[in-house]
Amino acid sequence: MQNYIRKRAVKIAYHILQTSNTVRQTAEVFGISKSTVHKDVSERLPRINRDLAEQVRCILDKNKAERHIRGGEATRQKYACM
Template identity: 60%
Template sequence: MKDYIEERAVEIAEYIIETKATVRQTAKRFGVSKSTVHIDVTKEEFL
């Protein structure tokens, strides 16, 4: 399960960088909450 979360975090980060999307837009695109997007891109273990 942790591998999936790490992959999602990388995909989300790449999406935000490439499209300059907001957290809200990113959450909608990936079907997750805004909190999940925030956690995924700020959690140190994924950086």
């Protein structure tokens, strides 16, 4: 694995820990695709730093569990404006 990929994976992990952002929000901040963010935190990060990867996984699991609530809220606001 190249050094810049390692650095990016660690930077993404610390960003997610500080902000609790979703994969989509993190991808937008870093200007990369959601697939790259997901691959960095799920495949590459455990090889670099297992403890950090587990902390990030907890946040991403929480975000995944709450996504149906965020989607419903977005729909409610959309129709409230009409």
